[in-house]
Amino acid sequence: xxxxxxxxxxDEAAATSEHEPDADAPVTEPTWHRDIAPIVVAxxxxxxxxxxxxxxxLRSYEDAAPWAALMLEAVExxxxxxxxxxxxxxxxxxxxxxxxxxxxxxxxxLLRAWVEDGAPEGDPGDAAPLPPAPELAxxxxxxxxxxxxxxxxDGDRDQFLCFVLDPQLTEDxxxxxxxxxxxxxxxxxxxLVFADPEARYGALAGEDxxxxxxxGGLYGDxxxxxxxxxxxxxxxxxxxxxxxxxxxxxxLSVHYHPTGAPELDPGTALELEWYDGEPEQLSELALLGNFxxxxxxxxxxxxxxxxxxxPAGAARHSELMAIPLPPELPELxxxxxxxxxxxxxxxxxxxxxxxxAEDPRDQQECLxxxxxxxxxxxxxxxxxxxxxxxxxxxxxxxxxxxxxxxNSLDNPALAEVLxxxxxxxxxxxxxGDGTLDEMCLGVFGxxxxxxxxxxxxxx
Ligand code: HEC
Numbered sequence: 001x002x003x004x005x006x007x008x009x010x011d012e013a014a015a016t017s018e019h020e021p022d023a024d025a026p027v028t029e030p031t032w033h034r035d036i037a038p039i040v041v042a043x044x045x046x047x048x049x050x051x052x053x054x055x056x057x058l059r060s061y062e063d064a065a066p067w068a069a070l071m072l073e074a075v076e077x078x079x080x081x082x083x084x085x086x087x088x089x090x091x092x093x094x095x096x097x098x099x100x101x102x103x104x105x106x107x108x109x110l111l112r113a114w115v116e117d118g119a120p121e122g123d124p125g126d127a128a129p130l131p132p133a134p135e136l137a138x139x140x141x142x143x144x145x146x147x148x149x150x151x152x153x154d155g156d157r158d159q160f161l162c163f164v165l166d167p168q169l170t171e172d173x174x175x176x177x178x179x180x181x182x183x184x185x186x187x188x189x190x191x192l193v194f195a196d197p198e199a200r201y202g203a204l205a206g207e208d209x210x211x212x213x214x215x216g217g218l219y220g221d222x223x224x225x226x227x228x229x230x231x232x233x234x235x236x237x238x239x240x241x242x243x244x245x246x247x248x249x250x251x252l253s254v255h256y257h258p259t260g261a262p263e264l265d266p267g268t269a270l271e272l273e274w275y276d277g278e279p280e281q282l283s284e285l286a287l288l289g290n291f292x293x294x295x296x297x298x299x300x301x302x303x304x305x306x307x308x309x310x311p312a313g314a315a316r317h318s319e320l321m322a323i324p325l326p327p328e329l330p331e332l333x334x335x336x337x338x339x340x341x342x343x344x345x346x347x348x349x350x351x352x353x354x355x356x357a358e359d360p361r362d363q364q365e366c367l368x369x370x371x372x373x374x375x376x377x378x379x380x381x382x383x384x385x386x387x388x389x390x391x392x393x394x395x396x397x398x399x400x401x402x403x404x405x406x407n408s409l410d411n412p413a414l415a416e417v418l419x420x421x422x423x424x425x426x427x428x429x430x431x432g433d434g435t436l437d438e439m440c441l442g443v444f445g446x447x448x449x450x451x452x453x454x455x456x457x458x459x
Contacts, residue, residue: 028113029113029117029120030110030113030114030117031114031120031121031122031123032061032064032065032114032119032120032121032122033061033121033122033123033124033126033127033128034122034123034126034127034128035110035114035122035128036064036110036111036114037061037064037127037128037130038128038129038130038131039103039107039110039111040058040064040071041059041130041131041132041133042101042131042133042134043081043101043102043103043107044058044071044080044081044101045058045059045133045134046081046101046133046134046135046136047081047136049133058071061121064119065119065121068114068115068119069115071111071115072111072112072115075103075108075111076108076112078372079372081101081102082230082374082377082379083100083101083102083372083377083379084339084348084370084371084372084373084374084377084378084379085097085368085369085370085372085381086369086370086371086372087369088349088369088371090349090366090369091349091351091366091368091369092366092369093366093367093368093369093383094365094366094391095383095384095385095389095390095391096383096384096385097381097382097383097384098382098383098384099134099136099232099382100384101134136232136233137179137232137233138177138179138233138271138273141177141179141271141272141273142272142273142274143167143271143272143274144269144270144271145165145166145167145250145269145270145271145272146165146267146268146269146270147163147165147208147209147210147252147267147268148207148208148209149207149208149209149267150183150264150265150266150267151208151210151264151265152262152263152264152265153187153256153258153262153263153265154258154262155187155258155259155260155261155262155263156258156260157258158189158215158255158256158257158258158433158434158435159212159255159256159258160212160213160214160215160217160253160254160255160256160433161210161211161212161213161253161254161256162201162204162205162210162211162212162213162217162219162251162252162253162254163205163209163210163251163252163254163268164196164201164202164204164205164209164210164211164249164250164251164252165193165209165249165250165251165252165270166202166249166250167244167248167249167250167272169244169245169246169247169248170246170247171246172243172244172245172246173243173244173274174241174242174243174244174274174275174277174278174279175224175236175241175242175243175244175272175273175274175275176235176236176240176241176242176273176274176275177233177234177235177236177272177273178193178224178225178233178234178242178270178271178272178273179225179233179234179270179271179272180193180225180226180227180231180252180268180269180270180271181268181269181270181271182227182265182268183265183266183267183268183269184263184264184265184266184268185229186259186263187256187257187258187259187263187265188227188254188255188256188257188265188268189228189229189255189256189257189435190226190227190228190254190255190340191225191226191227191228191252191253191254191255191268192223192225192226192227192252192253192287193223193224193225193226193250193251193252193253193270194218194219194220194221194222194223194224194250194251194253195220195221195222195224195242195244195245195248195250196219196220196221196248196249196250196251197220197221197244197245197247197248198247199247199248199249200220201219201220201249201251202249213251213253215255215433216290216433217253219251219253220248220249220250220251221458222242222284222285222458222459223284223285223286223287224242224244224250224284224285225270225285226285226287226380226443228340228378229375229376229377229378230374230376230377230378230379231378231379231380232379232380233271234285234336234380234382234445235382236275236283236335236445236447237281237283237335237382237387237390237447238386238387239279239280239281239387240279240280240281240282240283240335240387240447241275241279241282241283242282242283242284243282243450243453250270252268252270254268255433257435258420258435259420260420260421260422278450279450280449280450280451281333281387281447281448281449281450282447282448282449282450282453283335283445283446283447284445284446284459285336285443285444285445285446286443286444286445286446286459287340287441287442287443287444288323288399288401288441288442288444289321289323289401289403289439289440289441289442290431290439290440290441291308291321291323292307292308292431295321295322295323295324296308296319296320296321297320297321297322299317299318299319299320300317300318301314301317308430308431308438308440309428309429309430310344310405310407310428310429310430310438311407311428312407312425312426312427312428312429313407313408313426314405314406314407314408315406315407315408315410315411316404316406317404317405317406317407318347318402318403318404318405319402319403319405319440320400320401320402320403321400321401321402321440322353322398322399322400323398323399323400323401324396324397324398325393325394325395325396325397325398325399326395327395327396328395329393329394329395329459330394330395330448330452330457331392331393331394331448332392332393332394332446332447332448332459333387333388333390333391333392333393333446333447333448334352334367334383334390334391334392334393334444334445334446335382335383335387335390335445335446335447336380336381336382336383336443336444336445337350337367337368337380337381337442337443337444337445338368338378338379338380338381338442338443338444339368339370339373339378339401339403339440339441339442339443340378340439340441340442340443341373341375341403341405341438341439341440341441342375342435342436342437342438342439343375343411343413343414343416343417343435343436344405344406344407344411344413344414344429344438345373345374345375345403345404345405345438346373346374346404346405346406346411347370347371347372347373347403347404348368348369348370348373348401348402348403348404348440349366349368349369349370349400349401349402350366350367350368350399350400350401350402350442351364351365351366351367351399351400351402352364352365352367352391352393352397352398352399352400353397353398353399353400354394354396354397355396355397355398356396365391367391368381368442373404374413375413376413380443380445382445387447390447393446399442401440401441401442403438403440405429405438407426407429408426409425409426414426417435417436421436446459
């Protein structure tokens with residue numbers, strides 16, 4: 001039944017590609033106005049517009065034409081639009097991704113033909129209607145929460161601060177979307193938000209609303225929002241939401257990375273959108289990985305016993321973790337997957353092993369393959385599928401996370417962060433919380449029946 005549902009969902013995704021030009025039309029002499037502008041607006045316009053994330057607007061012909069060759073090159077190399085996920089020979093997820101900005105093959109063909117033809121403008125008179133540029137951010141949140149005061153971090157070490165935010169809930173409310181807005185992207189390395197239903201941490205926060213927190217610390221009982229560079233808002237699947245109990249406070253845990261000089265964070269904010277009514281399924285985030293114990297499997301450079309150890313200069317080093325899910329875990333559905341590594345990270349794969357699955361095809365399922373992982377583009381990936389066709393995880397299954405690192409100077413992200421520390425050569429790297437340490441973490445969005453939670457069950 002699951003397979004049937006999956007097959008259906010694949011077909012649907014193929015049929016809903018809005019911007020696909022007529023497949024029968026010959027690709028001859030495409031022009032900006034007639035053929036290219038709609039593709040560029042749909043695929044690039046979320047960031048490449050006035051006031052967008054990207055430095056160069058690509059909205060008009062005058063904007064785009066000087067960049068034509070570079071645009072094609074960035075797309076062909078898989079650098080733009082930034083999207084780390086891609087199917088590989090060893091790991092191919094079965095469902096399409098929500099908000100996938102990658103060009104369809106026919107769109108790429110048009111772009112290539114246009115560039116090779118000298119990027120002609122064409123006739124504004126036969127301009128194709130432009131689609132609206134996708135909006136990645138939550139632009140009209142119901143609630144904006146920020147610490148009461150700015151903070152200045154020292155800039156000479158990694159710092160971890162926890163801010164206590166109070167949504168002032170007098171009754172249970174449900175969230176359908178969360179967005180973290182870093183106050184200063186130069187120093188915010190990641191941010192996590194935990195729900196603290198018993199409001200236990202408020203007393204620790206001083207007048208400025210924060211306390212020094214434990215780097216790996218988990219506060220409260222559920223992770224409800226997460227951000228790392230390149231992160232996007234999280235929108236739970238249709239008909240699902242995250243529950244916040246009346247009286248819940250939120251603990252925003254921020255890792256600040258040192259830049260060598262003191263830096264001001266005027267206020268990293270959390271924005272929320274409410275869900276109307278009571279959903280049948282609840283959603284939560286989970287972080288799994290970062291193990292140095294028996295869950296770490298032997299790797300190529302291990303001295304006999306498995307060790308999380310990335311030697312200086314190693315260009316293709318991988319670590320593999322196998323995480324058995326506790327036998328009592330009921331059936332969960334996975335709606336979102338991401339990976340988190342630091343500057344050495346270049347590739348990640350996440351798979352689920354279901355030894356008891358009847359269909360051999362389900363005994364191993366790739367959940368995410370991210371062969372273009374980059375520290376600065378750490379969005380997470382949500383499946384474009386109805387909730388009853390999402391991958392199932394249950395007790396007895398094993399999660400596999402494979403992380404690949406480049407600890408050589410060919411890795412531009414590493415070269416940059418070493419220079420910031422006054423270093424000119426790679427160093428041996430271990431597992432840890434600091435900027436120059438490494439991590440191998442899977443980020444998951446899961447849903448489960450509200451009835452289970454009402455009976456007191458916690459994931
Ligand atoms: C999610 C946001 C986002 C989207 C979508 C996006 N870009 Fe970019 N782009 C950026 C940012 C940010 C930069 C600045 C450089 C960087 O950080 O990589 C950039 C840089 C570029 C550059 C300059 C690259 C260089 O080598 O200097 C080109 C060309 C480009 N983008 C083309 C595109 C095209 C074409 C698309 C659509 C097919 C696209 N981008 C989609 C965010 C985006």
